[in-house]
Amino acid sequence: MTPAGPGASSTSPETPGALRDQSRPDAVFKWLTAACSLVVIIIMAGILFELVRNSGAAIREFGFGFLTSDSWNPVIGEFGAASSVYGTLVSTGIAMIIAVPLSIVIAVYLVEVAHPKVSAFIGGAVELLAAIPSIIYGMWGLFVFAALMQTRVQPFLGKYLGGLPLFQGPPMGIGMLTAGFILALMVLPFITAVTRDVLMMVPPVLKESAHGVGSTMWESVRFVSLKYGRRGIVGAVFLGFGRALGETMAVTFVIGNSHRISASLFSAGNTIASSLANEFNEASEPIYLSSLFALALVLFGITLAFQTIAHHWVSRMQRLEAGDR
Amino acid sequence: MRPRSRAQRRAADMAIRIAMVPSALVGIAVLAWILWEVIARGVGALTPAFFIELPTPPGMEGGGLGNAIVGTLLMTLSAALLGTPIGLLAGVFLSEFGPSSRIATVVRFTTNLLMGTPSIIIGIFVYSILVLPFGHFSGWAGAVALAILILPVVMRTTEDMLNLVPDELRESGLALGAPRWRVTLGIVFRAARTGLVTGVLLAVARVSGETAPLLFTALNSFYWPGSLNEPTANLTVTIFNYAMSPYSDWQQKAWGASLLITVSVLVVAVLARFVIRDKRGKA
Numbered sequence: 070m071t072p073a074g075p076g077a078s079s080t081s082p083e084t085p086g087a088l089r090d091q092s093r094p095d096a097v098f099k100w101l102t103a104a105c106s107l108v109v110i111i112i113m114a115g116i117l118f119e120l121v122r123n124s125g126a127a128i129r130e131f132g133f134g135f136l137t138s139d140s141w142n143p144v145i146g147e148f149g150a151a152s153s154v155y156g157t158l159v160s161t162g163i164a165m166i167i168a169v170p171l172s173i174v175i176a177v178y179l180v181e182v183a184h185p186k187v188s189a190f191i192g193g194a195v196e197l198l199a200a201i202p203s204i205i206y207g208m209w210g211l212f213v214f215a216a217l218m219q220t221r222v223q224p225f226l227g228k229y230l231g232g233l234p235l236f237q238g239p240p241m242g243i244g245m246l247t248a249g250f251i252l253a254l255m256v257l258p259f260i261t262a263v264t265r266d267v268l269m270m271v272p273p274v275l276k277e278s279a280h281g282v283g284s285t286m287w288e289s290v291r292f293v294s295l296k297y298g299r300r301g302i303v304g305a306v307f308l309g310f311g312r313a314l315g316e317t318m319a320v321t322f323v324i325g326n327s328h329r330i331s332a333s334l335f336s337a338g339n340t341i342a343s344s345l346a347n348e349f350n351e352a353s354e355p356i357y358l359s360s361l362f363a364l365a366l367v368l369f370g371i372t373l374a375f376q377t378i379a380h381h382w383v384s385r386m387q388r389l390e391a392g393d394r
Numbered sequence: 395m396r397p398r399s400r401a402q403r404r405a406a407d408m409a410i411r412i413a414m415v416p417s418a419l420v421g422i423a424v425l426a427w428i429l430w431e432v433i434a435r436g437v438g439a440l441t442p443a444f445f446i447e448l449p450t451p452p453g454m455e456g457g458g459l460g461n462a463i464v465g466t467l468l469m470t471l472s473a474a475l476l477g478t479p480i481g482l483l484a485g486v487f488l489s490e491f492g493p494s495s496r497i498a499t500v501v502r503f504t505t506n507l508l509m510g511t512p513s514i515i516i517g518i519f520v521y522s523i524l525v526l527p528f529g530h531f532s533g534w535a536g537a538v539a540l541a542i543l544i545l546p547v548v549m550r551t552t553e554d555m556l557n558l559v560p561d562e563l564r565e566s567g568l569a570l571g572a573p574r575w576r577v578t579l580g581i582v583f584r585a586a587r588t589g590l591v592t593g594v595l596l597a598v599a600r601v602s603g604e605t606a607p608l609l610f611t612a613l614n615s616f617y618w619p620g621s622l623n624e625p626t627a628n629l630t631v632t633i634f635n636y637a638m639s640p641y642s643d644w645q646q647k648a649w650g651a652s653l654l655i656t657v658s659v660l661v662v663a664v665l666a667r668f669v670i671r672d673k674r675g676k677a
Contacts, residue, residue, distance in 0.1 A: 091573030098575035102487035105480045106501045109549070112542060113504050116515065119522040171417055178414040194422045200663040201428065201656065202603025204633055208652050209428050211637065212435070212645075254424055261421070285407035308510065315512025317606040318634070342514050342606075349518070349610050365518050369511065376510045380503065 116369065124363035126356060135363060141328035143352075148360035150367055152328045156245065156338035157368070160320060161313040163249025163334070168256045169306055175257075176264035177290050192265065199258035207322030210251040215242035215323055218250075223335055238333040241325070246334040248324040252316055256309045263305035267298035300386035307379030311372050317342040341368040432653050439650025449616050455643045459651055465619045465627040469533055469612060470602045472622065473540030478594050481545045485552025490578055492553070502553075505546040514606035516542050521610040533619060533626030536612025543607060544597045551593030555586045592666040599662035603655050605630035629655055 127135065127148065138149025175195070179188045219242030230236045271294045279289035295302065325337025326347050339347075341364050352358040443458045450457035484501070492498035517539050524535040559582050567577035583590065613625040614632055629651045636648035 091575075095574045098578070099487075099491060102483045102491065103497070106484035106487040106498070106549070108480055108484065109501060109504045109508055109546060112519075112545075113508055113511075115523070116511070116519045119519050120515075123522055171420065174410070174413055174417045175421060177410075178418050182411065182414060183418070191418050191422060194425050196667065197660060197663070198421060198425050200600070200660060201425075202600075202605075202630075202659055204603065204605045204630055205428065205432060205652050205656050208633065208637055208648065209431055213427075213431050257421070285403055287407040287410045288403065311510050315510075315514065317512065317514045321634075322637070342512060345514050345518065346606060346609060349521075350613075362518070362522075365515050369515050372510060372512060373507060376507055380506065 120362055120366040120369055124359055124366050126359035127363040130356060131360075131363075135360075136367070139328070139330050143354070143357050146354060146356045148357070148363075150341070150364055152330050153339055153341040153344050153364055154367065155330050156324065157314055157340040157342070157371075159245055159334075159338070160248045160252055160324065160340055161310060163246065164252030164256055164313050165306070165310055167250065167253035168260060168309070171253075172257055172260035173264055173295075173302070175261050176268055177294075179261075179265050180268040181286055181290060181294075192262075195258045195261050198254070199262065202318075203255065203316060204318040206251055206255055206319035210247065210319055211243070211322040214251065215247055218242045218247050227335070234332040235334050238331075238335040240335060241337070243323045243325045243337060244335050245324065245338045248320045248338075248340075249334070251319050251323055252313045255316060255319060256313050259312070260302075260305050260309045264298070264302050267301040267305075268294050271297045300383055303386075304379050304383040307375055307382065311375035311379065314375065315342055315368060315372055317346050321346045341365070429656070432649065432656050435646070436649035436651075436653030439646045440653065444647070444650055448618065452639070452644070453641055459627075459629065459632060459647060461615065461618045461627040462629045462632045462651065463654070465533065465612070465615070466602060466629045468619055468622065469537045469540060469608070469626060469628060470598060472534070472537035473544055473601060474594070474598045476537060477541035477544035477597075478548055481548025481594075481597075482552050482590070484545075485549045485556060486578055488549065488553040489556035490574075490582075505549050508542075509546045509550070512606070513539075513543060513604055514609070517607035517610050520607070525611060531611060531613040531625040533612050533622030533624070536608045536626060536628070537622065539607035539611045540601045540604065543601050543604060547597040547600070548594055551597070552590060555589035555593060556582060558589065559585045588669060592669045595662055596666045599659050599666070603630065603659045605634055609634070 131138065131148065135148070136150050136154070138147075139151035139155075140147045140149050141152060142148070175191075179192055183191065219240050223236075223240030223242070223246070226236045227238075227240060268290075275293050275297065276289050279293045284292070320340050321343040324339060324343050326339050326343060327337035328339055328344075329336075331338070345361060345365060345368075349358075349361055352361055441458075443456065444460075445458060445463060446460045447456075447458035448461055449459065488498050488502060492502075520535050520539040520542070524538060525531055563581060563585060564577055567581045568574070572580070608628055608631050612628055612631070614635060615625045615627040617627070619626045633648045633651045633655075636644040636651075639645065
């Protein structure tokens with residue numbers, strides 16, 4: 070058999086498979102996998118394009134006033150995003166105020182204080198919470214939790230904090246506060262899991278040094294561990310915020326679908342996602358549908374902005390810290 | 395840092411410790427509560443008729459959600475068939491050719507963006523490309539929307555799992571003269587197959603419980619899914635519709651469907667995580 074030199078492209082039957090020139094199939098392979106990975110980019114570009122295209126009519130009709138107008142009148146065809154944006158931000162804000170401190174305390178407990186078996190058990194329970202589909206949170210929220218809010222929690226808050234405009238009004242069970250609570254429950258597992266992972270990566274040497282100079286457990290967590298992991302934790306909080314902004318089914322069940330902006334947390338409201346879920350299939354007029362597309366575009370823009378900020382924060386911190394070490 | 399007395403510092407530490415146990419219990423308590431309510435309220439609805447029969451007209455008792463179960467299975471399966479191959483190959487690109495390529499960085503960033511995009515927006519996107527132009531809702535549109543949700547997750551887990559395979563394995567294959575594609579598909583895939591399969595299973599299970607992407611694509615239906623070219627019954631949108639209805643029979647069926655979905659998703663999630671954790675420990 071004549072020895073084949075490098076690069077010889079003989080594909081005759083005598084050439085063993087290993088010597089056949091595979092540069093062509095390999096090139097096809099690389100091209101194919103590259104094409105598949107470009108699909109994501111095509112999809113994202115497609116989403117942006119379609120949202121802009123379909124909201125064109127509403128944007129032409131209302132201009133930038135769309136963002137500040139709180140009217141929502143399908144009858145006369147006047148729409149504005151303000152009540153939806155307000156509801157989205159407030160419900161998510163409530164969720165984060167509740168979930169972030171709670172998550173950090175739980176994560177610190179799991180990493181620093183709890184017995185390893187307890188930690189594994191509770192950690193597992195928190196992960197299961199994350200796996201529950203959001204419509205189940207909606208069902209539970211509407212039929213179980215809202216009833217509790219109406220009969221116990223809201224009257225309690227109204228009685229003792231009713232002086233504040235936040236807690237005035239009839240206890241309906243559903244509304245902004247309930248939606249905020251349910252969102253907090255949905256965001257909690259994610260932030261807890263990331264914070265726990267971040268805390269577990271703190272080198273024991275750092276923690277032991279802190280204890281060596283006499284710090285308490287909380288002091289070592291606060292001044293050493295949390296500082297070490299703040300990049301990951303802040304990134305997780307941003308991402309959790311971004312996810313809560315777009316959460317649909319759980320919120321739609323309990324927020325009450327009202328397009329009025331009210332100072333009270335007991336009142337009904339709506340988020341962009343809940344309005345889309347409730348009204349998209351009912352939109353009879355073209356301007357109605359186009360306004361809903363414009364709402365979707367606003368939500369898309371907000372979540373994109375949050376994720377990009379989170380991404381840049383994490384990579385900026387990475388570069389800064391790399392310089393320190 | 396203000397100088398504080400030892401007592402103050404100890405008090406702060408104790409305060410946090412006292413806050414910890416109830417906080418941790420919140421997680422377990424809520425999980426247990428939700429599972430309890432779903433089981434207690436849903437189990438009564440899971441009669442044999444529930445699985446086999448069609449829904450009765452509104453207000454009439456009886457009937458079942460057999461069509462919704464079939465519809466969900468059909469659409470989830472179609473979505474898996476659509477999204478998984480693309481996701482696997484894309485994950486291969488990111489892992490095998492990635493580190494040296496700038497395109498890979500952009501793709502990875504975009505994948506994260508897509509994962510964080512609200513699923514209702516993906517539903518609206520598919521509505522505008524697959525429902526509006528054709529003038530009707532369809533199970534295919536629903537499957538595509540679910541596939542778009544599956545894609546980035548499979549890409550991410552595939553990349554992670556392939557990165558776990560040591561380079562020595564690849565180099566041995568290449569040293570023996572195998573071409574790049576053979577090394578990847580025949581050797582690396584085989585080494586990572588447990589992780590890859592569980593990653594796909596996790597993504598598919600998560601997607602089977604999604605509602606928002608189906609609201610404007612597959613819609614819902616009272617009939618058996620004849621073809622995917624028409625509005626297709628499915629469990630999640632049914633839960634949404636039934637729960638909001640005034641009929642207690644429908645509300646109970648919504649709980650039954652919720653129980654069904656919760657059990658399937660949690661069982662797959664628990665199994666998959668069990669297997670992945672095992673695998674990571676060995677690798």
